[in-house]
Amino acid sequence: MAAEILTIGDKMDLHHIYSAMGGLLAEKTYTSQLLDFDGIRHAKILMPIVGNRVVPLELQDEYELLFYTEKGMYQCDARIVDRHVEKNIFVLEVDFITELKRFQRREYYRLDCSIDILYQKQTGKEEYGPQKKGVLVDLSGGGLRFRAPEEVQQGEKMQIEIPLPFAKGNVYRRVFLDVKSCVKSEKNLFEIRGEFENLSEQSRETIIRFIFEEQRRRMKKEKLYE
Numbered sequence: 483m484a485a486e487i488l489t490i491g492d493k494m495d496l497h498h499i500y501s502a503m504g505g506l507l508a509e510k511t512y513t514s515q516l517l518d519f520d521g522i523r524h525a526k527i528l529m530p531i532v533g534n535r536v537v538p539l540e541l542q543d544e545y546e547l548l549f550y551t552e553k554g555m556y557q558c559d560a561r562i563v564d565r566h567v568e569k570n571i572f573v574l575e576v577d578f579i580t581e582l583k584r585f586q587r588r589e590y591y592r593l594d595c596s597i598d599i600l601y602q603k604q605t606g607k608e609e610y611g612p613q614k615k616g617v618l619v620d621l622s623g624g625g626l627r628f629r630a631p632e633e634v635q636q637g638e639k640m641q642i643e644i645p646l647p648f649a650k651g652n653v654y655r656r657v658f659l660d661v662k663s664c665v666k667s668e669k670n671l672f673e674i675r676g677e678f679e680n681l682s683e684q685s686r687e688t689i690i691r692f693i694f695e696e697q698r699r700r701m702k703k704e705k706l707y708e
Contacts, residue, residue, distance in 0.1 A: 484582040485521035487553055492516045493701050495548040495591075496530065499559065502542035511592060512537065516549070517573060529565065529572035536572045538565060547576075548585060550701055555585040555694070592620045592627075593693045597645065599628060604639035616674075618644060623690045625677040626659070633672050634664050640676065646692040649699070653692070655685050 493515055498508040512530035519525045530537040539545070541562050549556045564575035585591075597618040602610035616630040626642070634640070640659040645652040659676035667673045678686075 484523075484578070485519070487551055487556055487582060488516060488519050488525075488549060489551060490516055490518065493550045494527065496539075497546040497548070498543065499546050500544035502540065502544075505540075511594070512539075514574075517571070523578040525560070525576050525578070527574050527576060529574050538572075539574060541565065544579065545576075547578075548591065549582075550697060555591075556582050557585040558582045591693060592622045593696060594620050595696070597621075597647065599645070600643045601628070601630065602641045603634065604641065610641050613643075616642075619673070621689065621693065623686050623693070625662075625675065626657075627673060627675040629667055629671045629673055631671060633666075634661055634674055636661055636663060639679070640674075646688065648692060648695065653688060655688060657681060657685065 493513065496512040496514055501507060510532070512532070514530055515528040517526040517528055530539065539562055541564070544559055544561050547558055547560050558578050559580040560576040560578050562574055563577050566573055566575075595618055599616050599618050600613045601616050602613050605611050614630065614632070616628045618626060618628045620627045621644075626644075628642075638661045640661060642657050642659055644655050644657065646655060658679045658681075660679050661674060661676045663675045665673050
């Protein structure tokens with residue numbers, strides 16, 4: 483089945499799920515590309531590059547792989563079994579440890595982005611304070627993370643207006659957020675992470691569709707420069 487789905491050159495994301503040495507899991511989602519596949523369970527992928535620096539992922543660590551294929555998004559878990567250089571290309575070899583399946587948890591995939599938003603802090607049961615500006619830095623169907631010039635507390639409620647920049651124009655969505663964390667970032671900014679509350683299925687599907695279309699757009703743009 484996997485041989486009929488995956489194609490050499492498919493883009494993918496890697497999300498750290500297990501550290502063989504018992505270390506901390508990487509929070510960052512890495513981007514890679516399929517270089518070779520035996521059609522069953524073994525593959526060669528491009529070693530991730532962040533800021534022009536190759537990231538040598540640890541052997542025996544496990545990652546969730548999310549493939550962007552012509553047939554849709556597919557996911558499996560894999561273990562890193564080797565890393566080396568082939569013809570000046572930094573290569574990771576991985577073994578699939580779960581079956582490749584159509585990605586069903588799209589709402590949990592986080593898209594890195596930079597989108598200006600408006601937010602309001604809840605002040606009463608159905609009352610909100612003045613609108614303030616923030617910058618969305620990642621988005622999923624389950625929640626978001628944004629930067630703001632003020633600190634908020636875990637458990638606070640917020641209302642946020644997000645302009646989703648589709649190819650045919652912006653689609654605006656108002657969402658309600660339950661704040662899960664707030665940490666100081668840079669330049670006196672705070673990074674606020676939260677989960678959506680009472681999000682309608684229509685709004686969730688719109689967000690997921692935007693994430694998928696934006697990822698496909700980025701993939702096509704990358705191919706133009708290959």
